[in-house]
Amino acid sequence: MSSTADKLVEDYLKRLNAELRGLPRARRRELVDEISEHIVEARADLESENEAAIRTLLDRLGDPEEIAAEARERFGLAPRKVGWKEVGALIMLPIGGVILPVLGWFIGIVLLWVSDAWSTRDKLVGTLLFPGGLLLPVALGVLASESSGCGTVVTPQLSPELNNASNCPPPDGTGAWEVALVVMLILVPLVTTVYLARRMRRMSIATA
Protein backbone atom coordinates (compact mmCIF):
# COMPACT_ATOMS: atom_id res chain seq x y z
CA MET A 1 0.00 0.00 0.00
CA SER A 2 2.81 2.33 0.87
CA SER A 3 4.12 2.05 -2.68
CA THR A 4 0.76 3.24 -4.06
CA ALA A 5 0.94 6.15 -1.64
CA ASP A 6 4.49 6.95 -2.72
CA LYS A 7 3.39 6.84 -6.34
CA LEU A 8 0.50 9.24 -5.71
CA VAL A 9 2.79 11.67 -3.90
CA GLU A 10 5.45 11.39 -6.55
CA ASP A 11 2.92 12.08 -9.32
CA TYR A 12 1.58 15.05 -7.42
CA LEU A 13 5.02 16.59 -6.96
CA LYS A 14 5.87 15.95 -10.57
CA ARG A 15 2.72 17.75 -11.68
CA LEU A 16 3.46 20.61 -9.32
CA ASN A 17 6.97 20.95 -10.63
CA ALA A 18 5.67 21.03 -14.19
CA GLU A 19 3.02 23.63 -13.39
CA LEU A 20 5.64 25.84 -11.78
CA ARG A 21 7.67 25.90 -14.97
CA GLY A 22 8.61 29.45 -15.83
CA LEU A 23 9.09 30.57 -12.26
CA PRO A 24 12.63 31.53 -11.32
CA ARG A 25 14.45 28.30 -10.62
CA ALA A 26 15.17 29.08 -6.94
CA ARG A 27 11.51 29.92 -6.24
CA ARG A 28 10.35 26.79 -7.93
CA ARG A 29 12.74 24.53 -6.04
CA GLU A 30 11.86 26.19 -2.75
CA LEU A 31 8.13 25.67 -3.29
CA VAL A 32 8.46 22.07 -4.33
CA ASP A 33 10.75 21.41 -1.33
CA GLU A 34 8.37 23.01 1.12
CA ILE A 35 5.34 21.24 -0.22
CA SER A 36 7.10 17.90 -0.15
CA GLU A 37 8.06 18.61 3.46
CA HIS A 38 4.42 19.41 4.14
CA ILE A 39 3.43 16.05 2.67
CA VAL A 40 5.99 14.23 4.83
CA GLU A 41 4.62 15.92 7.95
CA ALA A 42 1.02 15.32 6.95
CA ARG A 43 1.72 11.64 6.28
CA ALA A 44 3.35 11.25 9.67
CA ASP A 45 0.13 12.66 11.11
CA LEU A 46 -2.12 10.07 9.46
CA GLU A 47 -3.59 7.36 11.61
CA SER A 48 -3.36 4.81 8.87
CA GLU A 49 -1.77 5.37 5.54
CA ASN A 50 -4.11 4.08 2.89
CA GLU A 51 -4.76 5.29 -0.62
CA ALA A 52 -7.91 7.20 0.34
CA ALA A 53 -6.11 9.01 3.15
CA ILE A 54 -3.32 10.07 0.81
CA ARG A 55 -5.83 11.29 -1.75
CA THR A 56 -7.62 13.35 0.88
CA LEU A 57 -4.30 14.77 2.00
CA LEU A 58 -3.40 15.83 -1.53
CA ASP A 59 -6.90 17.25 -2.05
CA ARG A 60 -6.48 19.45 0.98
CA LEU A 61 -3.18 20.62 -0.39
CA GLY A 62 -4.94 21.68 -3.55
CA ASP A 63 -4.55 21.32 -7.28
CA PRO A 64 -0.97 21.99 -8.47
CA GLU A 65 -2.43 24.31 -11.09
CA GLU A 66 -4.07 26.39 -8.37
CA ILE A 67 -0.86 26.54 -6.33
CA ALA A 68 1.09 27.60 -9.42
CA ALA A 69 -1.47 30.32 -10.19
CA GLU A 70 -1.11 31.60 -6.64
CA ALA A 71 2.68 31.56 -6.96
CA ARG A 72 2.49 33.56 -10.18
CA GLU A 73 0.39 36.20 -8.48
CA ARG A 74 2.46 36.36 -5.32
CA PHE A 75 5.70 36.66 -7.23
CA GLY A 76 4.30 39.19 -9.65
CA LEU A 77 4.63 36.97 -12.67
CA ALA A 78 2.26 37.75 -15.47
CA PRO A 79 1.02 35.09 -17.84
CA ARG A 80 3.16 35.44 -20.91
CA LYS A 81 1.56 37.01 -23.88
CA VAL A 82 2.53 35.02 -26.92
CA GLY A 83 4.27 37.57 -29.13
CA TRP A 84 4.99 37.81 -32.83
CA LYS A 85 8.41 36.24 -32.37
CA GLU A 86 6.94 33.07 -30.91
CA VAL A 87 4.09 32.85 -33.42
CA GLY A 88 6.51 33.60 -36.25
CA ALA A 89 8.94 30.94 -35.12
CA LEU A 90 6.20 28.32 -34.78
CA ILE A 91 4.93 29.07 -38.30
CA MET A 92 8.21 29.61 -40.11
CA LEU A 93 10.07 26.62 -38.66
CA PRO A 94 7.80 23.97 -40.20
CA ILE A 95 6.54 25.71 -43.35
CA GLY A 96 8.79 28.75 -43.84
CA GLY A 97 11.14 26.70 -45.96
CA VAL A 98 8.27 25.70 -48.25
CA ILE A 99 7.02 29.25 -48.74
CA LEU A 100 10.46 30.72 -49.14
CA PRO A 101 12.94 27.92 -49.74
CA VAL A 102 15.69 27.66 -47.10
CA LEU A 103 15.50 31.36 -46.19
CA GLY A 104 12.02 30.98 -44.64
CA TRP A 105 13.25 28.24 -42.34
CA PHE A 106 16.27 30.33 -41.47
CA ILE A 107 13.98 33.21 -40.44
CA GLY A 108 12.19 30.75 -38.17
CA ILE A 109 15.49 29.79 -36.54
CA VAL A 110 16.41 33.44 -35.94
CA LEU A 111 13.01 34.09 -34.34
CA LEU A 112 13.37 30.95 -32.20
CA TRP A 113 16.74 32.10 -30.86
CA VAL A 114 15.84 35.76 -30.24
CA SER A 115 12.68 34.82 -28.32
CA ASP A 116 13.13 34.30 -24.59
CA ALA A 117 10.17 31.96 -24.36
CA TRP A 118 12.31 28.85 -24.78
CA SER A 119 15.25 27.39 -22.96
CA THR A 120 18.52 26.84 -24.79
CA ARG A 121 17.82 23.13 -24.78
CA ASP A 122 14.46 23.62 -26.49
CA LYS A 123 16.06 25.96 -29.01
CA LEU A 124 18.62 23.30 -29.85
CA VAL A 125 15.86 20.73 -30.26
CA GLY A 126 14.00 23.12 -32.57
CA THR A 127 17.11 23.80 -34.60
CA LEU A 128 18.64 20.35 -34.92
CA LEU A 129 15.62 18.09 -35.03
CA PHE A 130 14.18 19.28 -38.29
CA PRO A 131 16.59 21.31 -40.39
CA GLY A 132 14.56 22.81 -43.21
CA GLY A 133 11.18 21.95 -41.73
CA LEU A 134 8.75 20.51 -44.25
CA LEU A 135 10.89 21.66 -47.17
CA LEU A 136 12.67 18.34 -47.48
CA PRO A 137 9.61 16.05 -47.60
CA VAL A 138 7.81 18.46 -49.96
CA ALA A 139 10.82 18.55 -52.25
CA LEU A 140 11.13 14.77 -52.13
CA GLY A 141 7.42 14.40 -52.85
CA VAL A 142 7.64 16.67 -55.90
CA LEU A 143 10.68 14.86 -57.19
CA ALA A 144 9.06 11.47 -56.69
CA SER A 145 5.83 12.40 -58.48
CA GLU A 146 7.75 13.97 -61.35
CA SER A 147 10.07 11.04 -61.84
CA SER A 148 7.30 8.45 -61.71
CA GLY A 149 5.07 10.52 -63.95
CA CYS A 150 1.93 9.86 -61.96
CA GLY A 151 -0.25 12.11 -59.90
CA THR A 152 -0.64 15.67 -61.08
CA VAL A 153 -0.59 15.22 -64.85
CA VAL A 154 -3.77 13.21 -65.33
CA THR A 155 -7.06 15.03 -65.71
CA PRO A 156 -9.85 13.05 -64.04
CA GLN A 157 -12.66 13.96 -66.50
CA LEU A 158 -10.81 12.70 -69.52
CA SER A 159 -9.40 9.51 -68.25
CA PRO A 160 -10.98 8.36 -65.04
CA GLU A 161 -9.69 4.86 -65.46
CA LEU A 162 -6.13 6.15 -65.59
CA ASN A 163 -6.46 8.34 -62.58
CA ASN A 164 -6.41 5.75 -59.86
CA ALA A 165 -3.67 4.26 -57.88
CA SER A 166 -2.93 1.69 -60.55
CA ASN A 167 -1.62 4.48 -62.70
CA CYS A 168 1.33 4.75 -60.40
CA PRO A 169 3.56 1.75 -60.07
CA PRO A 170 2.68 -0.03 -56.84
CA PRO A 171 5.37 0.63 -54.30
CA ASP A 172 7.90 -2.14 -54.18
CA GLY A 173 10.24 -2.64 -51.23
CA THR A 174 12.19 0.51 -51.86
CA GLY A 175 8.99 2.47 -52.43
CA ALA A 176 7.67 1.50 -49.01
CA TRP A 177 10.90 2.62 -47.40
CA GLU A 178 10.67 5.91 -49.21
CA VAL A 179 7.10 6.38 -48.03
CA ALA A 180 8.13 5.62 -44.47
CA LEU A 181 10.99 8.08 -44.73
CA VAL A 182 8.77 10.82 -46.12
CA VAL A 183 6.15 10.18 -43.42
CA MET A 184 8.87 10.49 -40.82
CA LEU A 185 10.21 13.65 -42.40
CA ILE A 186 6.70 15.09 -42.22
CA LEU A 187 5.98 13.91 -38.71
CA VAL A 188 9.19 15.02 -37.03
CA PRO A 189 8.80 18.73 -37.88
CA LEU A 190 5.13 18.67 -36.87
CA VAL A 191 5.80 16.90 -33.58
CA THR A 192 8.69 19.25 -32.85
CA THR A 193 6.46 22.25 -33.52
CA VAL A 194 3.84 20.94 -31.12
CA TYR A 195 6.60 20.29 -28.59
CA LEU A 196 7.89 23.86 -28.90
CA ALA A 197 4.38 25.28 -28.60
CA ARG A 198 3.91 23.35 -25.38
CA ARG A 199 7.32 24.17 -23.96
CA MET A 200 6.87 27.90 -24.29
CA ARG A 201 7.43 29.50 -20.92
CA ARG A 202 4.03 30.56 -19.80
CA MET A 203 5.21 33.21 -17.42
CA SER A 204 7.44 36.19 -17.54
CA ILE A 205 8.61 38.44 -14.78
CA ALA A 206 6.34 41.47 -14.87
CA THR A 207 7.57 43.12 -11.69
CA ALA A 208 10.45 42.55 -9.35
Add this chain to the structure above:
Amino acid sequence: MVASQDALLAQMRRGTLQYCVLSLLADEERYGFDLVRGLAETDGMVTSEGTIYPLLSRLRRDGLVESTWQESPAGPPRRYYRLTDGGRAALEGFRLEWRRFRDAVDHFVERTET
Protein backbone atom coordinates in the same frame (compact mmCIF):
# COMPACT_ATOMS: atom_id res chain seq x y z
CA MET B 1 -24.27 34.34 -3.84
CA VAL B 2 -23.55 36.16 -7.08
CA ALA B 3 -20.28 35.63 -8.91
CA SER B 4 -18.94 39.12 -8.29
CA GLN B 5 -19.39 38.57 -4.57
CA ASP B 6 -17.40 35.36 -4.77
CA ALA B 7 -14.60 37.22 -6.51
CA LEU B 8 -14.71 40.01 -3.94
CA LEU B 9 -14.51 37.58 -1.04
CA ALA B 10 -11.65 35.75 -2.69
CA GLN B 11 -9.81 39.04 -3.08
CA MET B 12 -10.45 40.05 0.51
CA ARG B 13 -9.27 36.68 1.74
CA ARG B 14 -6.19 36.93 -0.41
CA GLY B 15 -5.38 40.42 0.77
CA THR B 16 -5.78 39.69 4.45
CA LEU B 17 -4.25 36.22 4.52
CA GLN B 18 -0.72 37.51 4.91
CA TYR B 19 -1.70 39.37 8.08
CA CYS B 20 -3.28 36.22 9.45
CA VAL B 21 0.04 34.48 8.83
CA LEU B 22 1.93 37.31 10.54
CA SER B 23 -0.53 37.15 13.48
CA LEU B 24 0.01 33.43 13.91
CA LEU B 25 3.73 34.14 14.16
CA ALA B 26 3.35 37.06 16.56
CA ASP B 27 3.87 35.04 19.73
CA GLU B 28 5.81 32.01 18.63
CA GLU B 29 7.74 30.64 15.73
CA ARG B 30 6.14 27.86 13.76
CA TYR B 31 7.16 25.48 11.02
CA GLY B 32 5.38 25.45 7.69
CA PHE B 33 3.05 22.53 8.22
CA ASP B 34 1.98 23.76 11.66
CA LEU B 35 1.34 27.23 10.31
CA VAL B 36 -0.66 25.96 7.37
CA ARG B 37 -2.80 23.67 9.51
CA GLY B 38 -3.37 26.56 11.93
CA LEU B 39 -4.81 28.63 9.09
CA ALA B 40 -6.74 25.85 7.44
CA GLU B 41 -8.51 24.92 10.67
CA THR B 42 -10.36 28.22 10.67
CA ASP B 43 -13.30 27.88 8.36
CA GLY B 44 -13.40 30.19 5.36
CA MET B 45 -9.78 31.29 5.43
CA VAL B 46 -8.01 29.01 2.96
CA THR B 47 -9.42 26.50 0.55
CA SER B 48 -6.13 24.88 -0.48
CA GLU B 49 -3.34 24.46 2.02
CA GLY B 50 -0.72 24.44 -0.70
CA THR B 51 -1.47 28.01 -1.76
CA ILE B 52 -0.03 29.30 1.53
CA TYR B 53 3.52 28.31 0.58
CA PRO B 54 3.87 30.86 -2.23
CA LEU B 55 2.74 33.47 0.29
CA LEU B 56 5.34 32.35 2.84
CA SER B 57 7.99 32.56 0.20
CA ARG B 58 6.85 36.06 -0.73
CA LEU B 59 6.82 37.21 2.92
CA ARG B 60 10.32 35.93 3.39
CA ARG B 61 11.49 37.72 0.29
CA ASP B 62 9.87 40.93 1.49
CA GLY B 63 11.69 40.58 4.79
CA LEU B 64 8.55 40.31 6.92
CA VAL B 65 9.39 36.83 8.13
CA GLU B 66 12.61 34.86 8.34
CA SER B 67 13.18 31.16 8.54
CA THR B 68 15.66 28.90 10.23
CA TRP B 69 16.21 25.16 10.05
CA GLN B 70 15.70 23.30 13.28
CA GLU B 71 15.91 19.67 14.23
CA SER B 72 12.56 17.96 14.68
CA PRO B 73 11.92 15.34 17.36
CA ALA B 74 11.30 12.81 14.63
CA GLY B 75 11.97 12.97 10.94
CA PRO B 76 13.85 15.54 8.85
CA PRO B 77 14.71 19.07 10.04
CA ARG B 78 11.94 21.67 9.83
CA ARG B 79 11.97 25.17 8.49
CA TYR B 80 10.70 27.45 11.25
CA TYR B 81 9.29 30.88 10.49
CA ARG B 82 9.36 33.88 12.76
CA LEU B 83 8.49 37.56 12.44
CA THR B 84 11.16 40.10 11.69
CA ASP B 85 10.97 43.63 13.13
CA GLY B 86 9.60 44.74 9.80
CA GLY B 87 6.94 42.03 9.96
CA ARG B 88 5.94 43.08 13.45
CA ALA B 89 5.60 46.70 12.36
CA ALA B 90 3.54 45.70 9.33
CA LEU B 91 1.24 43.64 11.53
CA GLU B 92 0.74 46.47 14.03
CA GLY B 93 -0.01 48.91 11.24
CA PHE B 94 -2.54 46.55 9.72
CA ARG B 95 -4.24 45.90 13.07
CA LEU B 96 -5.01 49.58 13.54
CA GLU B 97 -6.28 50.05 10.01
CA TRP B 98 -8.25 46.83 10.08
CA ARG B 99 -10.13 47.79 13.24
CA ARG B 100 -11.09 51.13 11.76
CA PHE B 101 -12.15 49.55 8.50
CA ARG B 102 -14.05 46.72 10.16
CA ASP B 103 -15.90 49.12 12.48
CA ALA B 104 -16.76 51.38 9.60
CA VAL B 105 -18.17 48.55 7.51
CA ASP B 106 -20.01 47.13 10.51
CA HIS B 107 -21.49 50.53 11.16
CA PHE B 108 -23.34 50.32 7.85
CA VAL B 109 -23.98 46.68 7.10
CA GLU B 110 -24.94 45.59 10.62
CA ARG B 111 -27.33 48.52 11.17
CA THR B 112 -30.45 46.95 9.72
CA GLU B 113 -30.11 43.77 11.74
CA THR B 114 -30.28 45.40 15.16
